Amino acid sequence: MAAAAIRVVDLGKQYYRNRRRGSLTLKSLLVKWHKERTLPVDENCFWALRDVTFTCESGTMTGIIGSNGAGKTTLLKCLAGITKPTVGRVERSGRLVALIELGAGFHPEISGRENIFVNGIILGLTRREIEQRYDSIVEFSGLHRFIDQPLRTYSTGMYLRLGFSVAIHADPDVLLIDEILAVGDQAFANKCRDKILEMKERKKTVVFVTHDLWSVEKYCDRAVWIEEGRIREQGHPRRVIDGYLSFVASKGHEVLSGEHVSVQVGVEQRIKEREAVVQAQAQAAGAPAAATSVDRWGTREVEITDVRVCENGEPRRVISHGAHITLEMDYRCHKPVDEPVFGIGLFTSDGVPVYQSNTFLERLAPGLIDGEGTVIVDFPSVELLSGEFLLDVAVHMQDGYTFDYHLRRHGFTLHPPLEKHGSDMGIFRPRHQWLHRRSQGVATPIPGAAQS
Amino acid sequence: MLPNDLLSSLGRRVFDPHLRDALGEMVKYRLLVSTLVMRELKARYRGSFLGFLWSFLNPLLLMLIYTLVFSVYLRMDSSAIGGPYAMFLFSGLLPWTWFLSSILEGSSSIIANGNLVNKALFPPEILPTVSVLSNFVHFLLGLPILALFLLAFGIVPTHHVVLLPVLMVIQGAFTLGVTLALATMNVYLRDLQHILGNVMTLWFFITPIIYPVSAIPAGFKVTTYLNPMAPLIAAYQDILFYRRWPQSPVALGVVALFAVVVAAWGYSVMIRSRDEFPEEV
Numbered sequence: 244m245a246a247a248a249i250r251v252v253d254l255g256k257q258y259y260r261n262r263r264r265g266s267l268t269l270k271s272l273l274v275k276w277h278k279e280r281t282l283p284v285d286e287n288c289f290w291a292l293r294d295v296t297f298t299c300e301s302g303t304m305t306g307i308i309g310s311n312g313a314g315k316t317t318l319l320k321c322l323a324g325i326t327k328p329t330v331g332r333v334e335r336s337g338r339l340v341a342l343i344e345l346g347a348g349f350h351p352e353i354s355g356r357e358n359i360f361v362n363g364i365i366l367g368l369t370r371r372e373i374e375q376r377y378d379s380i381v382e383f384s385g386l387h388r389f390i391d392q393p394l395r396t397y398s399t400g401m402y403l404r405l406g407f408s409v410a411i412h413a414d415p416d417v418l419l420i421d422e423i424l425a426v427g428d429q430a431f432a433n434k435c436r437d438k439i440l441e442m443k444e445r446k447k448t449v450v451f452v453t454h455d456l457w458s459v460e461k462y463c464d465r466a467v468w469i470e471e472g473r474i475r476e477q478g479h480p481r482r483v484i485d486g487y488l489s490f491v492a493s494k495g496h497e498v499l500s501g502e503h504v505s506v507q508v509g510v511e512q513r514i515k516e517r518e519a520v521v522q523a524q525a526q527a528a529g530a531p532a533a534a535t536s537v538d539r540w541g542t543r544e545v546e547i548t549d550v551r552v553c554e555n556g557e558p559r560r561v562i563s564h565g566a567h568i569t570l571e572m573d574y575r576c577h578k579p580v581d582e583p584v585f586g587i588g589l590f591t592s593d594g595v596p597v598y599q600s601n602t603f604l605e606r607l608a609p610g611l612i613d614g615e616g617t618v619i620v621d622f623p624s625v626e627l628l629s630g631e632f633l634l635d636v637a638v639h640m641q642d643g644y645t646f647d648y649h650l651r652r653h654g655f656t657l658h659p660p661l662e663k664h665g666s667d668m669g670i671f672r673p674r675h676q677w678l679h680r681r682s683q684g685v686a687t688p689i690p691g692a693a694q695s
Numbered sequence: 696m697l698p699n700d701l702l703s704s705l706g707r708r709v710f711d712p713h714l715r716d717a718l719g720e721m722v723k724y725r726l727l728v729s730t731l732v733m734r735e736l737k738a739r740y741r742g743s744f745l746g747f748l749w750s751f752l753n754p755l756l757l758m759l760i761y762t763l764v765f766s767v768y769l770r771m772d773s774s775a776i777g778g779p780y781a782m783f784l785f786s787g788l789l790p791w792t793w794f795l796s797s798i799l800e801g802s803s804s805i806i807a808n809g810n811l812v813n814k815a816l817f818p819p820e821i822l823p824t825v826s827v828l829s830n831f832v833h834f835l836l837g838l839p840i841l842a843l844f845l846l847a848f849g850i851v852p853t854h855h856v857v858l859l860p861v862l863m864v865i866q867g868a869f870t871l872g873v874t875l876a877l878a879t880m881n882v883y884l885r886d887l888q889h890i891l892g893n894v895m896t897l898w899f900f901i902t903p904i905i906y907p908v909s910a911i912p913a914g915f916k917v918t919t920y921l922n923p924m925a926p927l928i929a930a931y932q933d934i935l936f937y938r939r940w941p942q943s944p945v946a947l948g949v950v951a952l953f954a955v956v957v958a959a960w961g962y963s964v965m966i967r968s969r970d971e972f973p974e975e976v
Contacts, residue, residue, distance in 0.1 A: 320973065323816055324816055325814070325815070325973050326813075326973045326974065341816060344814035347810065347811055347814060348731070348734070350738045352738040352741040352742055353737050353738050357734070361730055361731070364726055364727055365730075365811070365815060365817060367816075370726065
């Protein structure tokens with residue numbers, strides 16, 4: 244039975260709401276004085292983490308996921324011992340290295356070589372240990388030519404590469420990582436990932452905070468989902484991620500694409516334009532007042548009551564590459580409608596259209612609809628690459644008179660085939676095969692590489 | 696901890712049960728401390744044309760400026776001092792510079808290295824210690840310059856210099872304690888670093904460095920009794936400039952005791968608050 248590398252018991256961390264910037268200033272003193280008189284004590288504080296209990300067994304990899312501001316980094320800092328919990332406790336065993344910031348103690352004026360020593364000693368290595376690993380550190384960073392240059396001449400990518408190289412050579416028993424796997428270029432990111440996986444194989448314990456749900460699903464033994472400082476779910480990554488994605492979807496599309504602000508602005512602009520058009524149409528047609536919101540509008544004479552993405556008939560938030568999926572939309576008519584148009588639109592999380600179509604464009608005729616029913620779009624094989632996708636669904640008339648339009652209200656996440664590293668790029672992966680024809684002879688499939 | 700709690704805790708107990716642990720930790724972290732001191736020393740003049748020579752040039756230039764001011768523009772009466780005024784000045788100014796730079800750098804060291812404090816597993820009391828020690832190295836590098844000047848003025852060092860290490864230890868302990876306490880308070884009340892420059896200027900002028908104790912009007916002599924730096928600086932002047940044993944050994948002994956108390960106090964102030972630093976920095 245594996246021992247616990249980290250055991251967290253009833254952990255809670257409380258912060259003062261109006262002292263977030265820490266230091267005392269005359270201004271904050273006045274604000275604080277006012278608030279303390281007007282707010283009861285417990286509203287003056289808030290729990291960044293509450294009742295957090297979980298265990299990371301030795302040799303396992305745990306992914307911590309959750310929305311921005313959910314408390315993930317605070318949790319990691321508590322695990323590392325950087326911040327002290329208000330209540331509860333954290334038990335750890337073995338040498339622990341926390342990569343919350345790469346290159347702790349780096350000084351811009353001294354050389355990369357000297358910084359390796361400073362950083363290594365801050366991470367708990369001895370001088371001799373650093374000397375032994377020095378060549379390996381430099382080689383891993385790929386910065387051999389620059390190692391005697393002052394650090395201020397390094398690019399951000401080089402800086403992070405050096406920091407990661409030292410950290411990974413600290414040979415910790417427990418490694419805590421905070422969203423820093425996007426280090427340097429793709430090749431270096433792959434190297435980092437391989438190195439972390441190698442640590443896992445050597446029975447080291449890894450805990451990492453990330454928004455990259457794919458890494459969690461692919462590499463982690465367990466996932467912990469934190470929301471508003473509490474554990475919402477923990478256990479098998481796929482189950483936890485599924486729960487998380489459902490939660491995200493229920494909060495609406497703004498969370499899923501929240502990090503793409505510029506796209507968001509564009510979308511909002513479009514929504515406003517459409518809203519104006521739809522409302523003008525509705526008024527012109529003398530239709531009942533439309534229940535309009537930013538992501539849903541229309542007269543609701545025909546209402547889309549539910550939308551499901553199913554893999555092999557089962558509703559799913561996460562679907563696999565190449566799976567047989569169906570998109571099902573339930574509708575309810577408040578009056579009979581002849582020849583409505585059902586439409587779908589598929590978009591990447593940053594708003595790039597992947598596919599848009601409707602029954603009218605495909606010259607289909609649903610005929611007269613009344614009461615309730617379900618329209619199903621059947622995709623025998625979805626050959627999209629991994630990522631988050633958003634859906635538009637709509638029912639309207641051929642002239643554009645809209646009954647119900649759901650803008651990016653639904654979505655799903657596609658996860659890559661497990662045997663692939665998923666490092667090919669794009670939106671769509673056409674079925675393909677690599678062949679090779681040598682000067683004489685016939686084309687034969689290029690064989691697979693030996694797994695390194 | 697709220698600032699008023701902090702202020703009340705400052706006087707609560709001088710000797711803290713954590714203190715022994717803290718000193719133990721400092722021993723454990725000596726590699727970290729020495730590495731960071733080296734980092735400071737290397738980084739300070741790196742990239743400048745003269746490089747490490749500045750460690751010698753800075754005290755040299757400082758001495759030349761003070762000589763110019765007090766021997767040419769503002770002529771001091773050398774007869775009241777009993778030797779070349781410039782040399783009297785240097786013997787006190789060099790240790791004072793160590794004290795001053797340690798306090799000015801050290802008091803803001805926690806905030807300046809915020810990313811170490813709140814993003815790495817790092818004992819914060821190391822940072823002010825590094826400031827004191829790296830400035831101590833600069834003080835040591837200034838000593839040969841001082842010696843050269845003294846020799847140039849015909850003041851050959853005598854056996855009294857054996858007391859120098861003792862003075863350094865006393866001064867080091869006192870400086871460390873003050874710096875640790877100031878660095879802690881500065882985390883909560885950052886106005887401190889702005890007022891500190893002025894406080895230190897005042898402290899400099901009320902300490903007999905640019906004038907002898909005898910120049911102080913009788914009614915104001917009390918400031919030298921309350922000022923722990925006064926007997927220390929006087930002892931440096933005695934040893935280096937007058938080439939005699941310190942003239943007020945009792946005062947020096949009191950300062951030595953006081954320095955130990957201040958060092959212990961400074962540590963306990965920081966140890967009691969350090970768990971809050973990651974949130975405050």
